Amino acid sequence: MNTQLPQTRDLVLVGGGHTHALVLRSWAMKPLPGVRLTVINPGPTAPYSGMLPGFVAGHYTRDELDIDLVQLGRFAGARVILGAVDHIDVAAKTISVPGRPPIAYDLTAVDVGITSTMPSLKGFTDHAIPAKPLGVFASRWDAFRATAKNPHIAIIGGGVAGAELAMAMAHALRRDGSDAAVVQLVDRGSVLKDLGSVAKGKVLAALETQGVTLIENADVAEIAAHDVILTDGTLIKSDFTTGAAGAKPHDWVAGLDLDIHEGFITVNDKLQSSNPDVFAVGDCAHLSFDPRPKAGVYAVREAPVLFDNLQAHLSGRDLRAYKPQKDYLKLISLGGKSALAEKFGTARQGPLLWKLKNHIDRTFMNQFDGLSTMALPDLPETIALGVRETLGDKPMCGGCGSKVGRGALRNVLSDLPRAQRDDIQSVAGDDAAILQTGGATQVISTDHLRAMIDDPVMMTRIAAVHALGDIWAMGAQPQAATATIILPRTSEILQERALAEIMATAHDVFTDAGAAIVGGHTSQGDALTIGFTVTGLVDGQPITLKGAKKGDALIITKPIGSGVIMAAEMQCKAAGADVAATLQQMVQGQADAAAVLKDAHAMTDVTGFGLAGHLAGICEASGVGAEVTLTDVPLMQGARTLAESGQQSSLFDSNKAGVAGVECTKSALSDLMFDPQTAGGLLAAVDPSQAADVIAKLKQAGYPAAQIGTITDQVGRIILRD
Structure with a gap:
């Protein structure tokens, strides 16, 4: 009996800041039954601000700096939506993310931090990079540092954040061999004016030790490609200009229909805004009951209160108050592995304080490492023979990884009698059936996918592109589609929200492909499943599996590896950046590729049976063989590393067993040839004289x-060469 409780409320976390990261971790340990949890963030990771100076200085890698929100979301059982929120309609209770339908909520919390961008400063947007948001800055600094040769750098903003960046940059460049690098800290007044006199003196000495040039009482008028121009006409040479001047709220936050204080969301001691269904935490919130400076320590301390209050609000219980501390230990990086500590007006510095800071930062980040994998169900003491073997040692994958193997399907289809109608013409194993209707040639195919991710919009895009692949593979123009949607058991309003997102997205994808959604069917089940039956029209003869000739070039349009990456994602073992890149590959349509490949001798789309299985289909239908150079096969980001670590999709063994005549040496590359693909690329046999073009x-x-x-011409023989 299925005892899973239905979901009845939508909780949406906007932003992946420190508070929300800790809330997600707590939610994984103690979820509230009946709540559908969603987190929205522009990218798959969220940098930890405490380690940014250490990263800039070269003490930490980018992986050490980032919290992987994709892994954390999987661990917490949350839907992860990768996109930048640009508005919250508090009246309609919807959240806007460009490029997708509105996301409805019953309760939401905002933790999007601040920005140090300076849009009003001429040239800043084109020629400078703000220090916040941290992720973009970290990527730009990484790329710059890799090629910098004795550069000039300018940091606008002489507060603690700017000073830390200046010292870190100077240390990193000098360590990289750029002894003539010039790092300049620019401020319209005096630098470090918010520090006490003792701490300020020590940081000024550290800036001097690191060789940082101070340019004080300087008003910046414009940022040029290689200069910072002051109002008095002075040119400050700069190859990398960044802004670290204070805390500025995001424009969209300042425009919300809530009580706003200087652009920040005003919250009470329960962390609620003026609308009780909207909470806010971290740097984007203003603590009206006890104002505090923008500092990460408050965001961390807010997490348990926010977690308790979100669950209390959703279950009808009383909320508790947050009581911020009056002061906190400020730890300031000094470039090298030395730090300064200030509290209550006293200050100390040295390597031991760096070790303390490093310990605190790593302890925080270690909470997000080693997240548990998706567990298999507990088995009763007495079970039927074969249950353990059939269940296997890993959970069933989603997407094409959840499908039946090529061998089983081919065996069953081969036993069916051939169609007796004259208006049906199909090669065995073709991607779509070929129909003659009123003098027109029409192809028809159906496909569905068990969700591999919980974002219904992304899953719909993938499923639609996947279903259209059969039409494109035959050189047809998409015509019409009907949808088959299985929704998990939720309340009617949550089902309506999910269905609205799915159908709006499907309409967009099929309209872009030149087809129309003409109907559909819905039902309830254990997991979200999205499928489409699609028709297409062919001018001339459709491209089938039959027609490949000796000497033809084998061309593939997309990289492979989605099966192993998404299988690892289910177990919290795939890097979020790799998952995000894989999803973008999946949603890339193949219409333009099909048009380029219109003269292919044979073609198919690479999906559940893997590249080897679909190549075998061409070889069998065409009476040919094939040779593949494994190192020429394009791979998705992260796929090879995961394959080398032993990761495999649950369909891998069936795919390998279902293809006879393959000769290869076992390796990660050869294993990936049997990896089931979802919404994969087109595989075409093309005249060799046309291949390069x-x-x-x-x-x-x-x-x-x-x-x-x-x-x-070696019929049925497929050789995979290293």
């Missing part, structure tokens, strides 16, 4: 296409 056109159209091998 076809690949050039595919790349021009935005596809990472490659020639991976050739067709041979």
Whole structure:
């Protein structure tokens, strides 16, 4: 009996700041039954501000700096939506993310931090990078540092944050061998004016030790490509200009229909805004009951209170108050592995304080490492023979990883009698059936996917592109589609919200492809499943599996590896950045690729049976063989590393067993040939004289296409060469 409780409330966390990261971790330990949890963030990771100076100085790697929100979301059972929120309609209770339908909520919390961008400063947007948001800054600094040769750097803003960055940059560049690098700290007044006199003196001495040039009482008029221009006409040479001048709220936050204080969301001691269904924490919130400076320590201390209050609000219980401390230990990085500590007006510095800061920061980040994997169900003491073997040692994958293997499907289909109608013409194993209707050639196919991620919009895009792949693979123009949607058991309002997102997204994808959604069917089940039956029209003869010739070039339009990456994601073992890149590959449509490949001799889309299985389908139908150079096969970001670590999709064994005649040496690359793909690329056999031109056109159209091998006359034999 299925005892899973239905979901009845939507809780949406806007932003992946420190408070929300800790709330997600707490939610994983103690979820509130009946709540559908969602987190929205612009990217798959959230940098930890406490380690940013250490990262800039070269003491930490980017991986050590970032909290992986994709892994954390999986751990917490949350939907992860990668996108930048630009508005919250508190009256309609919807959240706007460009490029997708509005996201409805019953309760939301905002933790989006601040920005140090200076849009009013001429040239800043084009030629400078704000220190916050941290993720963008960290990426730009990483890229700059990799190629910098004795550069000039300017940091605008002489507060503690600017001073830390200046010292870190100077240390990193000098350690990298840029002894002539010039780091300049620019402020319209005096630097470090918010520090006590003792601490200020020590930081000034550290700035001097690091060789940082102070430019005080300087009003900046404009940022140019290689200069900071002051109002008096002075030019300050700069190859990398950043802004660290104070805490500025995001414009969209300041525009919300809530009580706002200087652009920040005003909250009470329960962390609620003027609308009781909207909470706010971290730097984007103003603590009206006890104002405090913008500091990460408050965000961390707010987390348990926010967690308790969100659960209390959603379950009808009383909320508790947050009581911020009056003062806190300020730890300031001094460039090298030395730090300064200030509290109650006293200050100390030295390597031991760096060790203390490093310990505190790593302890915080360690909370997000080693997240538990998705567990298999507990088995009763007495079970039928074969249950353990059938269950396997890993949870069933989503997407194409949850499908039945090629061998089982082919065996069953081969036993069916051939169609007796003259208006049906299909090659066994083709991607779609070919119909003759009123003098027109029509193809029809159906496909569905068990959700591999909980974001219904992204899952719909993937499922739609996946279903359209069969039409594109036959050289047809998409015509019409019907939807088959299985929704998990939730309240009617949550079902309506999910269905609205799914159908609006499906309409957009199919309309862009030139087709129309003409109907659908819905039902309830254990997991979200989205499928489409699609028709297409063909001018001339459709491209089938049959037609590949000896010497043809084998061309693939997309990289492979989605199966292993999404299988690892289910177990919190795939990097969020790799998952995000994989999802973007999946939602890339194949219409333009199909147009380039219109003269292919044979073609298919690479999906559940893996590249080897779909290549075998071409070889069997065409009476040919193939040779593939594994190192020429494009791979998705992170796929090879995961395969080398032993990660596999739950369909891998069936795929490998379902393809006879494959010769290869076992390796991560050969294993990936049997990896089930979801919304994969087109695999085409093309006249070798046209191959170079076809690949050039595919790349021009935005596809990472490659020639991976050739067709041979060795019938049924597929050789995978290292």
